[in-house]
Amino acid sequence: MENTQIDTPVMQLTKDDFASDQMVKWCPGCGDHAILHAVENVFPNLGIAKEDFVVVSGIGCSSRFPYYMNTYGIHGIHGRAAALATGVKLANPKLSVWMITGDGDCMAIGGNHFIHTIRRNIDINILLFNNKIYGLTKGQYSPTTPQGSKTKTSPQGTIERPFNPGELVIGSQGNFFARALDTNPKAMTSVFMEAAKHKGTSVVEILQNCVIFFNKAHDLITSKETRDDNQLWLEHGKPLIFGKDRNKGIVLKGTRLEVVTIGENGVTEADILVHDQYEKDPGIHMMIARMMPPEYPVALGVIRSVAAPTFDQSLVDLIEHEKQTSKFKTADDLLQSSPTWTID
Amino acid sequence: MANNNNKVVELEQVVVRFAGDSGDGMQLTGSLFSDSTAFAGNDFATFPDYPAEIRAPQGTVSGVSGFQIHFGRKNVYTSGDLADVLVAMNPASLKANMRWIKPQGLIIIDSDNFNDKWLEKAGYTTDPTTDGSLSGYRVIRTPISSMTKEAVKHLNLDPKTTLKTKNMFALGMVMYMFSREPEVIYQYFEKKFAANPIVVQANKSVLAAGYNYADTMEIVGHVYKVNPAPLSKGKYRNITGNVATAWGFIAAAERAGRPLFLGSYPITPATEILQELSYHKNLGVKAFQAEDEIAGIVSAIGASYTGSLAITTTSGPGLSLKSEAIGLAVMTELPLVIVDVQRGGPSTGLPTKSEQSDLMQALFGRNGEAPVIIVAAQSPTDCFYSAYEAAKLSMEHMTPVILLTDGSLANGSEVFRIPAVADLPEIHPPIAQANDPEYKPYRRDPEKLNRKWAIPGTPGLRHRVGGLEKEDVSGNVSHDPLNHQKMTLLREEKVMRVANYLPEQKVIGPDEAELLVVSWGGTYGVMRTVVEKMQQEGYSIALAHFRHIMPLPRNTEEVLGRYKKIIVCEINNGQFVKYLKMNFPQFKYHQYNKIQGLPFLVAELQEQFEKLLNA
Ligand SMILES: Cc1ncc(C[n+]2csc(CCOP(=O)(O)OP(=O)(O)O)c2C)c(N)n1
Ligand code: SF4
Numbered sequence: 001m002e003n004t005q006i007d008t009p010v011m012q013l014t015k016d017d018f019a020s021d022q023m024v025k026w027c028p029g030c031g032d033h034a035i036l037h038a039v040e041n042v043f044p045n046l047g048i049a050k051e052d053f054v055v056v057s058g059i060g061c062s063s064r065f066p067y068y069m070n071t072y073g074i075h076g077i078h079g080r081a082a083a084l085a086t087g088v089k090l091a092n093p094k095l096s097v098w099m100i101t102g103d104g105d106c107m108a109i110g111g112n113h114f115i116h117t118i119r120r121n122i123d124i125n126i127l128l129f130n131n132k133i134y135g136l137t138k139g140q141y142s143p144t145t146p147q148g149s150k151t152k153t154s155p156q157g158t159i160e161r162p163f164n165p166g167e168l169v170i171g172s173q174g175n176f177f178a179r180a181l182d183t184n185p186k187a188m189t190s191v192f193m194e195a196a197k198h199k200g201t202s203v204v205e206i207l208q209n210c211v212i213f214f215n216k217a218h219d220l221i222t223s224k225e226t227r228d229d230n231q232l233w234l235e236h237g238k239p240l241i242f243g244k245d246r247n248k249g250i251v252l253k254g255t256r257l258e259v260v261t262i263g264e265n266g267v268t269e270a271d272i273l274v275h276d277q278y279e280k281d282p283g284i285h286m287m288i289a290r291m292m293p294p295e296y297p298v299a300l301g302v303i304r305s306v307a308a309p310t311f312d313q314s315l316v317d318l319i320e321h322e323k324q325t326s327k328f329k330t331a332d333d334l335l336q337s338s339p340t341w342t343i344d
Numbered sequence: 345m346a347n348n349n350n351k352v353v354e355l356e357q358v359v360v361r362f363a364g365d366s367g368d369g370m371q372l373t374g375s376l377f378s379d380s381t382a383f384a385g386n387d388f389a390t391f392p393d394y395p396a397e398i399r400a401p402q403g404t405v406s407g408v409s410g411f412q413i414h415f416g417r418k419n420v421y422t423s424g425d426l427a428d429v430l431v432a433m434n435p436a437s438l439k440a441n442m443r444w445i446k447p448q449g450l451i452i453i454d455s456d457n458f459n460d461k462w463l464e465k466a467g468y469t470t471d472p473t474t475d476g477s478l479s480g481y482r483v484i485r486t487p488i489s490s491m492t493k494e495a496v497k498h499l500n501l502d503p504k505t506t507l508k509t510k511n512m513f514a515l516g517m518v519m520y521m522f523s524r525e526p527e528v529i530y531q532y533f534e535k536k537f538a539a540n541p542i543v544v545q546a547n548k549s550v551l552a553a554g555y556n557y558a559d560t561m562e563i564v565g566h567v568y569k570v571n572p573a574p575l576s577k578g579k580y581r582n583i584t585g586n587v588a589t590a591w592g593f594i595a596a597a598e599r600a601g602r603p604l605f606l607g608s609y610p611i612t613p614a615t616e617i618l619q620e621l622s623y624h625k626n627l628g629v630k631a632f633q634a635e636d637e638i639a640g641i642v643s644a645i646g647a648s649y650t651g652s653l654a655i656t657t658t659s660g661p662g663l664s665l666k667s668e669a670i671g672l673a674v675m676t677e678l679p680l681v682i683v684d685v686q687r688g689g690p691s692t693g694l695p696t697k698s699e700q701s702d703l704m705q706a707l708f709g710r711n712g713e714a715p716v717i718i719v720a721a722q723s724p725t726d727c728f729y730s731a732y733e734a735a736k737l738s739m740e741h742m743t744p745v746i747l748l749t750d751g752s753l754a755n756g757s758e759v760f761r762i763p764a765v766a767d768l769p770e771i772h773p774p775i776a777q778a779n780d781p782e783y784k785p786y787r788r789d790p791e792k793l794n795r796k797w798a799i800p801g802t803p804g805l806r807h808r809v810g811g812l813e814k815e816d817v818s819g820n821v822s823h824d825p826l827n828h829q830k831m832t833l834l835r836e837e838k839v840m841r842v843a844n845y846l847p848e849q850k851v852i853g854p855d856e857a858e859l860l861v862v863s864w865g866g867t868y869g870v871m872r873t874v875v876e877k878m879q880q881e882g883y884s885i886a887l888a889h890f891r892h893i894m895p896l897p898r899n900t901e902e903v904l905g906r907y908k909k910i911i912v913c914e915i916n917n918g919q920f921v922k923y924l925k926m927n928f929p930q931f932k933y934h935q936y937n938k939i940q941g942l943p944f945l946v947a948e949l950q951e952q953f954e955k956l957l958n959a
């Protein structure tokens with residue numbers, strides 16, 4: 001069951017309604033271009049008036065995004081996009097708020113705001129461009145750079161352990177987490193649609209390629225040669241099956257996930273774990289989000305999508321309740337409230 | 345009622361100081377006494393003085409909490425230099441407060457606590473109340489603790505609850521001494537402890553016991569009366585600076601027709617503004633307690649972009665964290681009020697003590713050229729008007745405003761003549777109209793140089809703002825060198841032109857004199873008191889107290905030029921004087937600076953001014 005329904009479009013908008021007249025200045029071949037196109041394809045189909053979109057970002061290559069969209073938009077300061085989006089959404093919960101952020105922006109400098117926004121479950125859509133590197137500052141390692149990678153600031157290879165964004169999101173009580181690839185625009189579009197429909201913080205991690213500073217960072221997952229064995233596309237209600245011959249699957253063995261081959265060792269399709277993106281208990285979702293090559297394929301699509309009260313709606317409800325039950329209707333009532341005394 | 349046995353002595357003004365252990369409830373005692381002072385019709389000002397630790401070791405000097413109130417039958421602008429009456433609940437509070445009591449002053453002590461154990465904790469080797477060291481004072485030894493126990497024996501309370509009420513015994517005694525009706529306080533108990541009738545009963549009994557004790561023992565020999573102050577007609581209340589600040593914003597939002605959004609993170613002494621605004625969801629206030637000060641201000645910027653009157657509240661260390669975001673608000677030319685309730689610094693400094701040392705940070709503490717309007721509140725009640733004005737200036741001129749208050753204003757309280765919101769100045773934010781064909785994000789009003797506020801959700805005004813430099817008018821991202829120079833100058837000029845909308849700098853006293861005293865912000869009360877006093881004594885002296893710091897009032901230079909000597913007085917190491925020197929280097933400035941986490945005293949200021957006048 002989906003947790004919300006989007007109205008059918010009130011007016012027919014097209015991609016052109018959202019294309020900005022500004023020159024897009026990302027490097028040719030950067031994965032950001034594909035993400036921009038996918039967003040331009042999604043916005044006209046959400047049934048939301050064009051003046052009700054606000055695109056918010058921090059700082060980084062990806063965070064230039066608002067300038068390239070013809071919506072309301074605000075480009076903030078490094079790491080603080082989540083706080084900016086929070087203010088926009090709380091000030092006017094009717095707006096459709098999209099936050100654009102990079103792996104450095106939201107998991108290094110902005111880590112604190114990122115986890116707290118998720119914890120509060122503010123109804124915004126976060127598109128996390130994960131190129132596993134700092135692009136705008138030209139190639140320093142980020143909190144998602146694989147251990148051992150040689151970058152400008154780790155000439156001998158990083159000695160840090162990277163974050164897995166999905167783990168961080170679910171660990172912060174996130175209710176919506178999905179993964180997409182810049183190389184698969186169709187799937188990306190449908191994941192964005194699902195994120196838009198979700199009420200609450202939705203985080204979509206997009207594995208995005210920085211052609212300049214970490215080209216092929218996601219090659220194991222996206223290249224023709226290896227992708228079949230390393231991509232697992234999730235579908236709600238369907239078993240976790242992958243591989244070129246679609247004969248590999250994931251089973252739950254004890255407290256661990258395991259990769260098996262259907263037809264070997266007596267494994268049948270019925271043994272394969274069936275994906276339930278609406279399961280409230282985060283346990284299995286956490287395990288699915290953590291899957292990484294070489295042991296596992298990477299789970300793509302919607303990993304978790306659970307309905308829960310949102311902070312913005314709860315605040316609206318609280319204010320409504322207080323307004324109704326209070327005898328204060330205006331600032332004068334407040335100023336005049338007892339104890340007061342009169343001199344005449 | 346009392347006063348039958350005793351003769352009544354009328355006084356012009358009195359300073360009472362309550363002091364006890366931080367667990368003794370001295371702040372409550374003081375504020376209840378203030379309430380009764382208000383009902384007695386006196387003008388007053390208060391000064392709470394409490395330690396940074398919530399419960400420092402019991403009985404030690406570091407754990408002493410004090411509350412001073414100055415009230416009178418004339419207008420009162422300060423919490424007073426030295427106390428006429430000191431209530432000391434234990435030896436430590438006596439020790440800590442000896443320097444705040446007038447010669448011949450009255451000291452009421454809880455004699456139950458002046459035993460070896462507590463004397464030793466306070467660092468006394470002998471009992472000062474019996475060893476003659478208090479011979480210059482009148483000391484009333486009262487067994488407050490044991491009489492409190494006696495007063496509530498019939499209620500069978502546990503010993504802890506019993507002792508918690510002993511502050512009410514002391515309050516009862518002082519209430520009696522100043523001919524106050526305990527009724528006001530009884531009403532407070534009934535409201536506050538409505539769910540717990542036995543606590544109401546206990547507090548009432550103890551207060552009454554203290555009151556009657558003072559009566560029957562004729563402890564002072566007479567009671568005092570301070571007649572009502574000649575306050576102008578109107579409805580009044582008692583208000584602290586922090587509450588007044590919060591209410592000023594509520595009034596401004598209503599008057600401007602904009603929703604109020606606060607993004608904030610707790611920090612002493614600003615927290616109470618966040619708390620107060622959190623209460624007022626009933627008036628539609630969206631108070632958001634963020635994960636840190638950066639999220640506080642940045643969420644406010646998001647709300648401002650979205651059309652709210654957005655504010656953030658903090659103290660010095662939090663203002664440091666907000667610097668980068670203030671720059672964003674400058675660049676996006678969005679309204680935003682940043683309240684800085686100054687405390688002693690640097691770093692964590694003296695968190696519960698007041699200082700005026702964030703002025704430089706407010707003026708210059710940002711990267712790039714990032715001018716903002718700065719308004720400094722001058723009294724607890726002025727916090728209301730300053731907050732209102734800061735909101736008005738910020739919205740009408742589309743630029744951030746830093747509102748400087750300080751710890752003594754924040755916690756200090758005063759009599760507040762309640763204004764009608766309709767009588768406050770109108771506020772007209774420059775909201776862009778839907779589908780305005782002329783709209784461009786950075787097109788400016790020719791007079792104010794502000795841009796228009798185009799609110800998300802409005803058809804036809806979609807636009808992008810952000811921290812990158814913007815092209816004049818179009819608002820497109822621009823790295824053009826000449827455009828950057830132009831925009832930098834425009835942002836500066838926009839703030840300077842605010843002076844055209846500010847009142848001229850006023851002077852208390854003659855237009856020309858030997859000495860001009862210059863001060864700003866929270867020291868107004870004491871400055872005014874000392875200057876008026878010296879004027880009455882015949883000195884050639886005037887006061888220019890600044891409320892508008894950036895921009896300065898248009899006539900500032902002219903005012904400074906009219907006096908033979910200038911002295912600038914600040915609770916810091918000379919920040920405003922440096923700013924004046926920078927702007928008006930032609931004048932010679934003397935300065936008086938106090939950096940002790942303590943307010944100015946009338947006496948010390950007068951001494952300085954006399955010295956300068958006689959030099
Ligand atoms: C306060 C602050 N610190 C540092 C920077 C410099 N900076 C800009 S972008 C960036 C990292 C961006 O990396 P990421 O978020 O991964 O985005 P990408 O450029 O890869 O899209 C850094 C360190 C800044 N702008 N502000
Ligand atoms: S530096 Fe990398 S992330 Fe940035 S635009 Fe170029 S390719 Fe894209």
